[in-house]
Amino acid sequence: MSVPVSQMYTVASYILQQKLRRRKRYPFVLMLEPMFRCNLACAGCGKIQYPAQILKKHLTVAQCLAAVAECGAPIVSIPGGEPLMYPDIDKLVTELVKHRKYIYLCTNAILLKEKLHLFTPSKYLTFSVHMDGLREEHDEAVCRDGVFDEAVEGIKAALQRGFRVTTNTTLFDGASPLRMREFFDEMMDLGVEGMMLSPGYSYSKAPDQEHFLHQTRTNQLFSEMLSKPKRRWKFNQSPLFLRFLMGKKDFECTPWGNPTFNMFGWQRPCYLLQEGYAASFQELMDGTKWENYGKKSGNEKCRNCMVHCGYEATAVDHTFSSLKGFAETVSVSLSGKL
Amino acid sequence: MTLEGWVPQINDYTSLREVVDFAFDYRGNTTVVKTNGKEVVGYIFNREADAPEAFLQLFDEQGDGPFTIPYRDIATIKFTGKDTAAGNSWKAWVERKEMERALRAAASGADRVGRDPGPDGA
Ligand code: SF4
Numbered sequence: 370m371s372v373p374v375s376q377m378y379t380v381a382s383y384i385l386q387q388k389l390r391r392r393k394r395y396p397f398v399l400m401l402e403p404m405f406r407c408n409l410a411c412a413g414c415g416k417i418q419y420p421a422q423i424l425k426k427h428l429t430v431a432q433c434l435a436a437v438a439e440c441g442a443p444i445v446s447i448p449g450g451e452p453l454m455y456p457d458i459d460k461l462v463t464e465l466v467k468h469r470k471y472i473y474l475c476t477n478a479i480l481l482k483e484k485l486h487l488f489t490p491s492k493y494l495t496f497s498v499h500m501d502g503l504r505e506e507h508d509e510a511v512c513r514d515g516v517f518d519e520a521v522e523g524i525k526a527a528l529q530r531g532f533r534v535t536t537n538t539t540l541f542d543g544a545s546p547l548r549m550r551e552f553f554d555e556m557m558d559l560g561v562e563g564m565m566l567s568p569g570y571s572y573s574k575a576p577d578q579e580h581f582l583h584q585t586r587t588n589q590l591f592s593e594m595l596s597k598p599k600r601r602w603k604f605n606q607s608p609l610f611l612r613f614l615m616g617k618k619d620f621e622c623t624p625w626g627n628p629t630f631n632m633f634g635w636q637r638p639c640y641l642l643q644e645g646y647a648a649s650f651q652e653l654m655d656g657t658k659w660e661n662y663g664k665k666s667g668n669e670k671c672r673n674c675m676v677h678c679g680y681e682a683t684a685v686d687h688t689f690s691s692l693k694g695f696a697e698t699v700s701v702s703l704s705g706k707l
Numbered sequence: 708m709t710l711e712g713w714v715p716q717i718n719d720y721t722s723l724r725e726v727v728d729f730a731f732d733y734r735g736n737t738t739v740v741k742t743n744g745k746e747v748v749g750y751i752f753n754r755e756a757d758a759p760e761a762f763l764q765l766f767d768e769q770g771d772g773p774f775t776i777p778y779r780d781i782a783t784i785k786f787t788g789k790d791t792a793a794g795n796s797w798k799a800w801v802e803r804k805e806m807e808r809a810l811r812a813a814a815s816g817a818d819r820v821g822r823d824p825g826p827d828g829a
Protein backbone atom coordinates (compact mmCIF):
# COMPACT_ATOMS: atom_id res chain seq x y z
CA MET A 370 0.00 0.00 0.00
CA SER A 371 1.30 3.43 -0.88
CA VAL A 372 -1.29 5.71 0.67
CA PRO A 373 0.16 8.37 3.01
CA VAL A 374 -0.40 7.84 6.72
CA SER A 375 -2.51 11.00 7.13
CA GLN A 376 -4.91 9.77 4.43
CA MET A 377 -5.07 6.31 5.98
CA TYR A 378 -5.79 7.88 9.37
CA THR A 379 -8.57 10.09 7.95
CA VAL A 380 -10.21 7.17 6.15
CA ALA A 381 -9.84 4.81 9.13
CA SER A 382 -11.31 7.28 11.62
CA TYR A 383 -14.16 8.13 9.22
CA ILE A 384 -15.07 4.45 8.81
CA LEU A 385 -14.83 3.77 12.53
CA GLN A 386 -17.18 6.71 13.15
CA GLN A 387 -19.68 5.18 10.72
CA LYS A 388 -19.38 1.86 12.53
CA LEU A 389 -19.89 3.49 15.92
CA ARG A 390 -22.99 5.21 14.59
CA ARG A 391 -24.10 1.81 13.26
CA ARG A 392 -24.66 3.23 9.79
CA LYS A 393 -25.38 0.26 7.57
CA ARG A 394 -24.70 2.16 4.39
CA TYR A 395 -22.23 4.99 4.13
CA PRO A 396 -20.29 6.65 1.30
CA PHE A 397 -16.56 6.15 1.05
CA VAL A 398 -15.57 7.90 -2.19
CA LEU A 399 -17.75 10.49 -3.93
CA MET A 400 -17.52 10.17 -7.70
CA LEU A 401 -18.00 13.77 -8.78
CA GLU A 402 -18.47 14.27 -12.51
CA PRO A 403 -18.47 18.01 -13.25
CA MET A 404 -19.04 17.35 -16.97
CA PHE A 405 -18.92 14.63 -19.61
CA ARG A 406 -16.79 16.37 -22.25
CA CYS A 407 -13.50 14.65 -23.11
CA ASN A 408 -10.59 15.15 -25.49
CA LEU A 409 -10.49 11.42 -26.20
CA ALA A 410 -13.14 9.02 -27.43
CA CYS A 411 -12.07 5.64 -26.06
CA ALA A 412 -14.07 2.69 -27.35
CA GLY A 413 -15.99 1.15 -24.49
CA CYS A 414 -16.35 4.42 -22.58
CA GLY A 415 -19.97 4.88 -21.60
CA LYS A 416 -19.40 8.37 -20.26
CA ILE A 417 -19.06 10.56 -23.32
CA GLN A 418 -21.88 9.55 -25.61
CA TYR A 419 -24.33 12.39 -25.25
CA PRO A 420 -25.82 14.97 -27.58
CA ALA A 421 -23.90 18.21 -28.03
CA GLN A 422 -25.96 20.32 -25.63
CA ILE A 423 -25.21 17.87 -22.78
CA LEU A 424 -21.50 17.73 -23.58
CA LYS A 425 -21.38 21.54 -23.50
CA LYS A 426 -22.93 21.71 -20.03
CA HIS A 427 -21.13 21.45 -16.74
CA LEU A 428 -21.83 21.75 -13.04
CA THR A 429 -20.94 24.94 -11.22
CA VAL A 430 -18.35 24.85 -8.44
CA ALA A 431 -21.16 25.68 -5.98
CA GLN A 432 -23.17 22.65 -7.18
CA CYS A 433 -20.08 20.44 -6.81
CA LEU A 434 -19.39 21.69 -3.29
CA ALA A 435 -22.99 21.26 -2.25
CA ALA A 436 -22.82 17.63 -3.40
CA VAL A 437 -19.55 17.10 -1.50
CA ALA A 438 -21.12 18.50 1.67
CA GLU A 439 -24.31 16.49 1.24
CA CYS A 440 -22.41 13.26 0.78
CA GLY A 441 -19.73 13.71 3.44
CA ALA A 442 -17.28 11.11 2.03
CA PRO A 443 -13.63 11.77 2.94
CA ILE A 444 -12.40 11.09 -0.60
CA VAL A 445 -13.60 12.84 -3.75
CA SER A 446 -12.75 11.30 -7.07
CA ILE A 447 -13.20 13.59 -10.07
CA PRO A 448 -13.62 11.51 -13.21
CA GLY A 449 -15.28 12.65 -16.38
CA GLY A 450 -15.16 13.35 -19.16
CA GLU A 451 -11.77 14.93 -18.81
CA PRO A 452 -11.76 17.07 -15.64
CA LEU A 453 -8.82 19.18 -16.83
CA MET A 454 -11.20 20.54 -19.50
CA TYR A 455 -13.60 21.71 -16.78
CA PRO A 456 -13.18 25.51 -16.82
CA ASP A 457 -13.24 25.85 -13.01
CA ILE A 458 -11.14 22.84 -12.11
CA ASP A 459 -8.59 24.99 -10.27
CA LYS A 460 -11.28 26.67 -8.15
CA LEU A 461 -12.95 23.35 -7.42
CA VAL A 462 -9.69 21.74 -6.32
CA THR A 463 -8.75 24.74 -4.16
CA GLU A 464 -12.11 24.57 -2.40
CA LEU A 465 -11.90 20.83 -1.86
CA VAL A 466 -8.42 21.14 -0.41
CA LYS A 467 -9.76 23.82 1.96
CA HIS A 468 -12.41 21.31 3.02
CA ARG A 469 -9.63 18.72 3.60
CA LYS A 470 -11.02 16.27 1.11
CA TYR A 471 -8.59 13.82 -0.46
CA ILE A 472 -8.99 14.40 -4.18
CA TYR A 473 -8.25 11.95 -6.96
CA LEU A 474 -8.35 13.96 -10.16
CA CYS A 475 -8.73 11.27 -12.83
CA THR A 476 -7.17 12.48 -16.04
CA ASN A 477 -5.93 11.08 -19.33
CA ALA A 478 -3.06 13.57 -18.76
CA ILE A 479 -3.07 15.00 -22.28
CA LEU A 480 -3.50 18.46 -20.76
CA LEU A 481 -1.66 17.79 -17.52
CA LYS A 482 1.66 19.47 -18.32
CA GLU A 483 -0.09 22.53 -19.74
CA LYS A 484 -2.46 22.92 -16.76
CA LEU A 485 -0.13 22.12 -13.87
CA HIS A 486 0.41 25.81 -13.10
CA LEU A 487 -3.24 25.98 -12.01
CA PHE A 488 -2.57 23.75 -9.01
CA THR A 489 -0.44 23.73 -5.88
CA PRO A 490 1.06 20.47 -4.63
CA SER A 491 -0.81 19.19 -1.59
CA LYS A 492 -1.19 15.94 0.28
CA TYR A 493 -4.90 16.27 -0.52
CA LEU A 494 -4.46 16.35 -4.30
CA THR A 495 -3.51 13.34 -6.42
CA PHE A 496 -3.49 13.20 -10.20
CA SER A 497 -4.78 9.75 -11.04
CA VAL A 498 -3.60 9.18 -14.59
CA HIS A 499 -5.49 6.86 -16.89
CA MET A 500 -2.93 4.32 -18.15
CA ASP A 501 -4.23 1.10 -19.64
CA GLY A 502 -0.86 -0.58 -20.10
CA LEU A 503 2.35 -0.11 -22.03
CA ARG A 504 2.47 2.19 -25.07
CA GLU A 505 0.89 -0.18 -27.56
CA GLU A 506 -1.89 -1.38 -25.27
CA HIS A 507 -2.67 2.07 -23.92
CA ASP A 508 -2.84 3.78 -27.30
CA GLU A 509 -5.04 0.96 -28.51
CA ALA A 510 -7.36 1.25 -25.49
CA VAL A 511 -7.76 5.01 -25.92
CA CYS A 512 -8.07 4.73 -29.70
CA ARG A 513 -5.36 7.26 -30.43
CA ASP A 514 -1.66 6.90 -31.08
CA GLY A 515 0.76 8.99 -29.06
CA VAL A 516 -1.40 9.34 -25.93
CA PHE A 517 0.84 7.09 -23.82
CA ASP A 518 3.84 9.33 -24.50
CA GLU A 519 1.83 12.47 -23.73
CA ALA A 520 0.64 10.94 -20.45
CA VAL A 521 4.20 9.98 -19.48
CA GLU A 522 5.31 13.58 -20.16
CA GLY A 523 2.46 14.81 -17.95
CA ILE A 524 3.35 12.39 -15.16
CA LYS A 525 7.01 13.41 -15.23
CA ALA A 526 6.14 17.11 -15.13
CA ALA A 527 3.71 16.62 -12.23
CA LEU A 528 6.20 14.55 -10.23
CA GLN A 529 8.93 17.07 -10.88
CA ARG A 530 6.76 19.78 -9.35
CA GLY A 531 6.05 17.70 -6.27
CA PHE A 532 2.50 16.53 -6.98
CA ARG A 533 1.14 13.19 -5.89
CA VAL A 534 0.60 11.01 -8.97
CA THR A 535 -0.98 7.58 -9.26
CA THR A 536 -2.09 5.60 -12.28
CA ASN A 537 -5.45 3.98 -12.85
CA THR A 538 -5.68 1.05 -15.18
CA THR A 539 -8.68 -0.72 -16.58
CA LEU A 540 -7.87 -4.18 -17.83
CA PHE A 541 -9.60 -5.43 -20.92
CA ASP A 542 -9.97 -8.85 -22.40
CA GLY A 543 -6.77 -10.15 -23.92
CA ALA A 544 -4.46 -8.28 -21.55
CA SER A 545 -1.14 -10.05 -21.18
CA PRO A 546 -0.07 -10.63 -17.55
CA LEU A 547 3.60 -10.40 -18.46
CA ARG A 548 3.15 -7.16 -20.37
CA MET A 549 1.26 -5.82 -17.37
CA ARG A 550 4.12 -6.79 -15.05
CA GLU A 551 6.43 -4.82 -17.35
CA PHE A 552 3.96 -1.96 -17.18
CA PHE A 553 4.08 -1.99 -13.35
CA ASP A 554 7.88 -1.81 -13.52
CA GLU A 555 7.72 1.08 -15.97
CA MET A 556 5.28 3.05 -13.83
CA MET A 557 7.35 2.50 -10.69
CA ASP A 558 10.46 3.59 -12.64
CA LEU A 559 8.62 6.80 -13.50
CA GLY A 560 8.19 7.37 -9.77
CA VAL A 561 4.42 7.27 -9.35
CA GLU A 562 3.16 6.92 -5.79
CA GLY A 563 1.03 3.90 -6.55
CA MET A 564 -1.13 2.14 -9.10
CA MET A 565 -4.83 1.34 -9.15
CA LEU A 566 -6.27 -1.56 -11.10
CA SER A 567 -9.76 -2.56 -12.07
CA PRO A 568 -11.24 -4.98 -14.56
CA GLY A 569 -13.43 -3.48 -17.26
CA TYR A 570 -17.18 -3.67 -17.16
CA SER A 571 -19.64 -4.34 -19.96
CA TYR A 572 -21.66 -1.15 -19.86
CA SER A 573 -25.09 -1.75 -21.27
CA LYS A 574 -24.64 1.47 -23.22
CA ALA A 575 -21.06 0.89 -24.33
CA PRO A 576 -20.63 0.47 -28.06
CA ASP A 577 -18.98 -2.89 -27.77
CA GLN A 578 -19.31 -5.36 -24.94
CA GLU A 579 -17.26 -8.24 -26.21
CA HIS A 580 -13.92 -7.08 -24.95
CA PHE A 581 -14.59 -6.85 -21.30
CA LEU A 582 -13.56 -9.43 -18.83
CA HIS A 583 -15.81 -11.93 -17.19
CA GLN A 584 -15.28 -13.21 -13.71
CA THR A 585 -13.26 -16.35 -14.24
CA ARG A 586 -11.02 -14.77 -16.80
CA THR A 587 -10.63 -11.81 -14.47
CA ASN A 588 -9.48 -14.07 -11.63
CA GLN A 589 -7.05 -15.83 -13.93
CA LEU A 590 -5.61 -12.63 -15.33
CA PHE A 591 -5.16 -10.98 -11.95
CA SER A 592 -3.70 -14.12 -10.40
CA GLU A 593 -1.10 -14.42 -13.13
CA MET A 594 -0.34 -10.73 -13.06
CA LEU A 595 -0.09 -10.33 -9.30
CA SER A 596 1.35 -13.65 -8.22
CA LYS A 597 4.77 -13.06 -6.70
CA PRO A 598 4.36 -9.27 -6.77
CA LYS A 599 7.62 -7.36 -6.75
CA ARG A 600 8.21 -5.45 -3.54
CA ARG A 601 8.76 -2.25 -5.48
CA TRP A 602 5.24 -2.34 -6.93
CA LYS A 603 2.98 -0.07 -4.95
CA PHE A 604 -0.78 -0.22 -5.25
CA ASN A 605 -2.89 2.69 -4.16
CA GLN A 606 -5.84 0.51 -3.22
CA SER A 607 -6.99 -2.08 -0.74
CA PRO A 608 -4.91 -5.29 -0.90
CA LEU A 609 -8.10 -7.20 -0.10
CA PHE A 610 -9.69 -5.82 -3.26
CA LEU A 611 -6.71 -7.14 -5.23
CA ARG A 612 -7.13 -10.53 -3.53
CA PHE A 613 -10.79 -10.43 -4.53
CA LEU A 614 -9.78 -9.84 -8.15
CA MET A 615 -7.42 -12.80 -7.91
CA GLY A 616 -10.30 -15.00 -6.72
CA LYS A 617 -8.91 -15.37 -3.21
CA LYS A 618 -11.81 -13.58 -1.53
CA ASP A 619 -15.50 -13.38 -2.17
CA PHE A 620 -17.13 -10.01 -1.69
CA GLU A 621 -20.54 -8.54 -2.43
CA CYS A 622 -20.89 -5.16 -4.12
CA THR A 623 -21.51 -2.03 -2.06
CA PRO A 624 -22.69 0.43 -4.70
CA TRP A 625 -23.46 3.11 -2.11
CA GLY A 626 -19.75 3.14 -1.18
CA ASN A 627 -18.93 5.20 -4.29
CA PRO A 628 -21.98 7.37 -4.97
CA THR A 629 -21.94 9.33 -8.23
CA PHE A 630 -23.09 12.91 -8.71
CA ASN A 631 -23.32 14.71 -12.04
CA MET A 632 -25.51 17.22 -13.88
CA PHE A 633 -28.38 14.73 -13.87
CA GLY A 634 -28.35 14.32 -10.07
CA TRP A 635 -27.37 11.38 -7.83
CA GLN A 636 -26.98 8.37 -10.07
CA ARG A 637 -28.75 5.12 -9.19
CA PRO A 638 -27.36 2.66 -8.24
CA CYS A 639 -23.66 3.07 -9.04
CA TYR A 640 -21.02 4.73 -11.18
CA LEU A 641 -21.59 2.28 -14.02
CA LEU A 642 -25.29 1.69 -14.24
CA GLN A 643 -27.64 4.54 -14.95
CA GLU A 644 -31.01 3.36 -13.80
CA GLY A 645 -32.23 6.81 -12.84
CA TYR A 646 -31.37 9.82 -10.72
CA ALA A 647 -32.27 11.01 -7.24
CA ALA A 648 -32.62 14.70 -6.45
CA SER A 649 -30.66 14.45 -3.19
CA PHE A 650 -28.06 12.20 -1.60
CA GLN A 651 -30.54 11.20 1.08
CA GLU A 652 -33.09 10.26 -1.56
CA LEU A 653 -30.42 8.15 -3.27
CA MET A 654 -29.61 6.31 -0.05
CA ASP A 655 -33.20 5.89 1.12
CA GLY A 656 -35.01 5.47 -2.19
CA THR A 657 -32.75 3.10 -4.14
CA LYS A 658 -33.74 -0.54 -4.15
CA TRP A 659 -30.27 -1.72 -3.21
CA GLU A 660 -31.46 -5.33 -2.93
CA ASN A 661 -31.79 -5.33 -6.75
CA TYR A 662 -28.04 -4.92 -7.23
CA GLY A 663 -24.90 -6.95 -6.63
CA LYS A 664 -24.20 -10.58 -7.48
CA LYS A 665 -26.63 -12.05 -4.96
CA SER A 666 -29.52 -10.06 -6.41
CA GLY A 667 -29.39 -12.12 -9.60
CA ASN A 668 -29.41 -8.90 -11.62
CA GLU A 669 -27.70 -9.89 -14.83
CA LYS A 670 -26.10 -6.47 -15.17
CA CYS A 671 -24.23 -7.22 -11.94
CA ARG A 672 -23.40 -10.86 -12.62
CA ASN A 673 -19.94 -10.42 -14.03
CA CYS A 674 -19.12 -7.12 -12.44
CA MET A 675 -16.01 -6.91 -10.25
CA VAL A 676 -15.15 -3.29 -10.73
CA HIS A 677 -13.30 -1.06 -8.33
CA CYS A 678 -16.24 1.31 -7.76
CA GLY A 679 -18.45 -1.53 -6.56
CA TYR A 680 -16.04 -3.69 -4.60
CA GLU A 681 -13.18 -1.59 -3.27
CA ALA A 682 -15.49 -0.03 -0.68
CA THR A 683 -16.52 -3.56 0.35
CA ALA A 684 -12.88 -4.50 0.82
CA VAL A 685 -12.15 -1.40 2.88
CA ASP A 686 -15.26 -1.92 4.98
CA HIS A 687 -14.21 -5.56 5.53
CA THR A 688 -10.88 -4.35 6.92
CA PHE A 689 -12.65 -2.36 9.62
CA SER A 690 -15.51 -4.77 10.31
CA SER A 691 -13.59 -7.35 12.28
CA LEU A 692 -10.22 -8.00 13.83
CA LYS A 693 -9.74 -10.78 11.31
CA GLY A 694 -10.27 -8.40 8.40
CA PHE A 695 -7.91 -5.88 9.93
CA ALA A 696 -5.26 -8.51 10.63
CA GLU A 697 -5.51 -9.85 7.08
CA THR A 698 -5.06 -6.36 5.60
CA VAL A 699 -2.09 -5.61 7.83
CA SER A 700 -0.47 -8.96 7.13
CA VAL A 701 -0.86 -8.63 3.33
CA SER A 702 0.38 -5.04 3.45
CA LEU A 703 3.44 -5.92 5.50
CA SER A 704 4.38 -9.10 3.72
CA GLY A 705 3.72 -7.68 0.25
CA LYS A 706 2.30 -11.09 -0.70
CA LEU A 707 -1.16 -10.91 -2.17
CA MET B 708 -28.84 -1.89 -33.60
CA THR B 709 -30.10 1.63 -33.05
CA LEU B 710 -33.54 3.11 -32.47
CA GLU B 711 -32.59 6.23 -34.41
CA GLY B 712 -35.51 7.31 -36.57
CA TRP B 713 -38.11 5.20 -34.72
CA VAL B 714 -41.54 6.80 -34.42
CA PRO B 715 -43.46 4.45 -32.12
CA GLN B 716 -47.23 4.25 -32.06
CA ILE B 717 -48.57 3.82 -28.53
CA ASN B 718 -51.13 1.02 -28.68
CA ASP B 719 -52.04 -2.32 -27.09
CA TYR B 720 -48.66 -3.78 -28.05
CA THR B 721 -46.41 -0.84 -27.27
CA SER B 722 -47.04 0.95 -24.00
CA LEU B 723 -45.98 4.50 -23.22
CA ARG B 724 -44.02 3.18 -20.26
CA GLU B 725 -41.93 0.97 -22.57
CA VAL B 726 -41.33 3.77 -25.01
CA VAL B 727 -40.21 6.08 -22.21
CA ASP B 728 -37.83 3.37 -21.01
CA PHE B 729 -36.34 3.06 -24.49
CA ALA B 730 -36.05 6.84 -24.73
CA PHE B 731 -34.33 6.95 -21.32
CA ASP B 732 -31.75 4.43 -22.55
CA TYR B 733 -31.29 6.24 -25.86
CA ARG B 734 -28.07 8.27 -26.15
CA GLY B 735 -29.46 11.00 -28.37
CA ASN B 736 -32.13 13.67 -28.46
CA THR B 737 -35.73 12.64 -28.81
CA THR B 738 -38.91 14.56 -29.53
CA VAL B 739 -41.58 14.29 -26.87
CA VAL B 740 -44.98 14.72 -28.51
CA LYS B 741 -47.47 15.97 -25.95
CA THR B 742 -51.16 15.17 -25.86
CA ASN B 743 -51.86 18.86 -26.62
CA GLY B 744 -49.91 18.52 -29.88
CA LYS B 745 -46.86 20.50 -28.68
CA GLU B 746 -43.40 18.98 -29.15
CA VAL B 747 -40.30 19.24 -26.95
CA VAL B 748 -36.92 18.18 -28.33
CA GLY B 749 -34.26 17.21 -25.82
CA TYR B 750 -32.24 14.58 -23.98
CA ILE B 751 -34.22 12.44 -21.56
CA PHE B 752 -31.97 11.67 -18.60
CA ASN B 753 -34.41 10.43 -15.99
CA ARG B 754 -37.79 8.86 -15.54
CA GLU B 755 -39.81 7.67 -12.54
CA ALA B 756 -42.48 5.32 -13.81
CA ASP B 757 -43.41 4.21 -10.29
CA ALA B 758 -43.77 7.66 -8.75
CA PRO B 759 -47.32 8.57 -7.62
CA GLU B 760 -47.39 10.79 -10.72
CA ALA B 761 -45.09 9.11 -13.29
CA PHE B 762 -42.78 11.61 -14.99
CA LEU B 763 -39.70 11.99 -17.15
CA GLN B 764 -37.03 14.69 -17.04
CA LEU B 765 -35.08 16.20 -19.91
CA PHE B 766 -32.69 18.95 -20.91
CA ASP B 767 -33.91 20.64 -24.08
CA GLU B 768 -31.89 21.16 -27.27
CA GLN B 769 -30.36 24.34 -25.86
CA GLY B 770 -29.29 22.50 -22.71
CA ASP B 771 -31.87 24.31 -20.60
CA GLY B 772 -33.70 22.45 -17.90
CA PRO B 773 -34.27 20.10 -16.33
CA PHE B 774 -37.89 20.05 -17.45
CA THR B 775 -40.30 17.57 -15.95
CA ILE B 776 -43.11 16.11 -18.05
CA PRO B 777 -45.78 13.83 -16.53
CA TYR B 778 -46.51 10.63 -18.47
CA ARG B 779 -50.15 11.61 -18.70
CA ASP B 780 -49.20 14.60 -20.91
CA ILE B 781 -47.23 12.46 -23.39
CA ALA B 782 -48.72 11.07 -26.61
CA THR B 783 -45.51 9.46 -27.90
CA ILE B 784 -41.75 9.98 -28.21
CA LYS B 785 -39.95 10.14 -31.57
CA PHE B 786 -36.30 9.03 -31.73
CA THR B 787 -35.27 11.99 -33.87
CA GLY B 788 -31.70 12.78 -32.74
CA LYS B 789 -28.48 11.03 -33.70
CA ASP B 790 -27.70 7.97 -31.56
CA THR B 791 -24.32 8.97 -30.14
CA ALA B 792 -23.63 5.44 -28.86
CA ALA B 793 -23.94 3.83 -32.30
CA GLY B 794 -20.77 2.92 -34.20
CA ASN B 795 -17.27 3.99 -33.11
CA SER B 796 -16.66 0.61 -31.54
CA TRP B 797 -13.58 -0.92 -29.98
CA LYS B 798 -13.77 -3.62 -32.64
CA ALA B 799 -13.65 -1.09 -35.47
CA TRP B 800 -10.58 0.51 -33.91
CA VAL B 801 -8.77 -2.83 -33.47
CA GLU B 802 -9.63 -3.82 -37.06
CA ARG B 803 -8.29 -0.52 -38.34
CA LYS B 804 -5.07 -1.01 -36.36
CA GLU B 805 -4.70 -4.54 -37.75
CA MET B 806 -5.20 -3.21 -41.26
CA GLU B 807 -2.60 -0.49 -40.75
CA ARG B 808 -0.11 -3.05 -39.45
CA ALA B 809 -0.80 -5.35 -42.39
CA LEU B 810 -0.23 -2.51 -44.84
CA ARG B 811 2.98 -1.48 -43.10
CA ALA B 812 4.21 -5.08 -43.09
CA ALA B 813 3.32 -5.52 -46.75
CA ALA B 814 5.14 -2.31 -47.63
CA SER B 815 8.26 -3.48 -45.82
CA GLY B 816 8.13 -6.94 -47.39
CA ALA B 817 7.59 -8.73 -44.09
CA ASP B 818 5.48 -11.86 -44.21
CA ARG B 819 4.08 -11.81 -40.68
CA VAL B 820 1.28 -9.51 -39.72
CA GLY B 821 -0.88 -8.85 -36.67
CA ARG B 822 -0.25 -7.85 -33.15
CA ASP B 823 3.13 -8.70 -31.74
CA PRO B 824 2.90 -11.36 -29.08
CA GLY B 825 3.69 -10.34 -25.52
CA PRO B 826 6.65 -11.88 -23.72
CA ASP B 827 4.40 -14.75 -22.66
CA GLY B 828 3.50 -15.41 -26.26
CA ALA B 829 -0.07 -14.18 -25.73
S1 SF4 C 1 -10.34 9.40 -21.35
FE1 SF4 C 1 -11.85 8.54 -19.90
S2 SF4 C 1 -13.70 9.80 -20.12
FE2 SF4 C 1 -12.38 10.23 -21.90
S3 SF4 C 1 -13.16 8.85 -23.48
FE3 SF4 C 1 -11.45 7.80 -22.47
S4 SF4 C 1 -12.39 6.55 -20.83
FE4 SF4 C 1 -13.93 8.08 -21.52
Ligand code: SF4
Nearest residue numbers: 622639662671674679
Ligand atom coordinates in the same frame (compact mmCIF):
# COMPACT_ATOMS: atom_id res chain seq x y z
S1 SF4 D 1 -22.27 -5.11 -9.14
FE1 SF4 D 1 -22.36 -3.10 -8.13
S2 SF4 D 1 -20.91 -1.79 -9.23
FE2 SF4 D 1 -21.31 -3.57 -10.50
S3 SF4 D 1 -22.95 -2.93 -11.87
FE3 SF4 D 1 -23.93 -3.93 -10.11
S4 SF4 D 1 -24.37 -2.28 -8.67
FE4 SF4 D 1 -22.90 -1.46 -10.16
